[in-house]
Amino acid sequence: MKHLALLLLAAGLPVIPAPAATDSAGTPAFYAAVAMTKAQRNTSTPADSGLYQRLDSGQWVLTGPRMLGVGSVAIHPATPAIRLIACSDGIVRSADGGKTWNLTTTWEVADVRTIAFDPADPSHVYAVTAWGPLRSVDAGQSWQLAQRGLDRLFCAALVVDRRQAGRVLIGMEEGLYVSTDSAVSWTRLDFPSVPVTRLVQSATQPSVMLATTTGKGAWLSRDAGLHWIAVDPGSASAHLYAAAIAPHDPALMATGGWEVGVRVSADGGKTWTDRSRGLPNRKVFVVAFDPQHPGRLWASTFEEGSFYSDDLGQTWCDGGLYGAYGSDFVFASQSAPGK
Numbered sequence: 001m002k003h004l005a006l007l008l009l010a011a012g013l014p015v016i017p018a019p020a021a022t023d024s025a026g027t028p029a030f031y032a033a034v035a036m037t038k039a040q041r042n043t044s045t046p047a048d049s050g051l052y053q054r055l056d057s058g059q060w061v062l063t064g065p066r067m068l069g070v071g072s073v074a075i076h077p078a079t080p081a082i083r084l085i086a087c088s089d090g091i092v093r094s095a096d097g098g099k100t101w102n103l104t105t106t107w108e109v110a111d112v113r114t115i116a117f118d119p120a121d122p123s124h125v126y127a128v129t130a131w132g133p134l135r136s137v138d139a140g141q142s143w144q145l146a147q148r149g150l151d152r153l154f155c156a157a158l159v160v161d162r163r164q165a166g167r168v169l170i171g172m173e174e175g176l177y178v179s180t181d182s183a184v185s186w187t188r189l190d191f192p193s194v195p196v197t198r199l200v201q202s203a204t205q206p207s208v209m210l211a212t213t214t215g216k217g218a219w220l221s222r223d224a225g226l227h228w229i230a231v232d233p234g235s236a237s238a239h240l241y242a243a244a245i246a247p248h249d250p251a252l253m254a255t256g257g258w259e260v261g262v263r264v265s266a267d268g269g270k271t272w273t274d275r276s277r278g279l280p281n282r283k284v285f286v287v288a289f290d291p292q293h294p295g296r297l298w299a300s301t302f303e304e305g306s307f308y309s310d311d312l313g314q315t316w317c318d319g320g321l322y323g324a325y326g327s328d329f330v331f332a333s334q335s336a337p338g339k
Contacts, residue, residue, distance in 0.1 A: 028291055028331035030054040031063075033070045038303035038323035051085060052321065060320050065092055065101045072114040072328040076122050076139060080334045084140045086112035086127055093140045097334075105143050109134065114158050114328060120165035124182050128155035133170055135183040149186035150177060157199035161224060162206045169225050171196025171211060178225060191228050192216055198243040203291075205250035210269070212240035218255050220269045232272040235260055244297070246289040254297055254313075256284030262299050264313050275313025280304035288329035300326030
């Protein structure tokens, strides 16, 4: 698959243009990274899995290069024409707003889960993979391994601290690690030795972070990850894969997991409520709060589509993408700041 991807990119990988921007400047575009596993077609060039963008009409359109195993997308915060996609075959990069793409990692890099720019210095970018974290100092044009200080290599979660340039937290198969030198070296945090599946930071109160795990439920930090407490006894032994904090309200949180569905807290993690009624199943891998619709919660169910709720999960509406196995929801601005 790696060699096939290299050949396709070198020869001109089929690319679906990014939809024309219709929103006002600064309005985030809404992306979903999914695999259409329920009705997957066996083709040499995948046509039904990858990165989708939701239009104002509510339609989802496939965008970017046609590649399998798309995990997430990141857009440069100051130069939105620069875009990075994490996928099974590495990291692909566009410098022209998605018109053309190039594979920027070598054949050794695979299974890239998620990726993020440092908002304080966007030349620095970080990615986590099943084989260890990566760092870039040239906005994703080239990558280096970043493994110093790690006991294991499997990574699934990533947060670049908005409060401090060069501070990065990663979720490993045995807990959490932090770097304060732009991922040159890592130090283990005081966190249970358990796989961390998702890690998020509040947009308005960055000292608040939420982590989900397999087998140990959800954990909350109020000091930017230095100390953690277990929250939500109702999912304390669950396999959780999704976490979100509302961008307008740090007290509003959500988690999701396998046979757990969606759980919501409106009081900063003190109490949690099962909000799965109305969803087609209780297998949830992604949740996200919509920054353009305060209080709107999105959930991606396993192979039964995406759904959204405007009343904290009391009722749900069909959001499309039926048949998808989701890996991430991303809201990212496609306009440079101040434009």
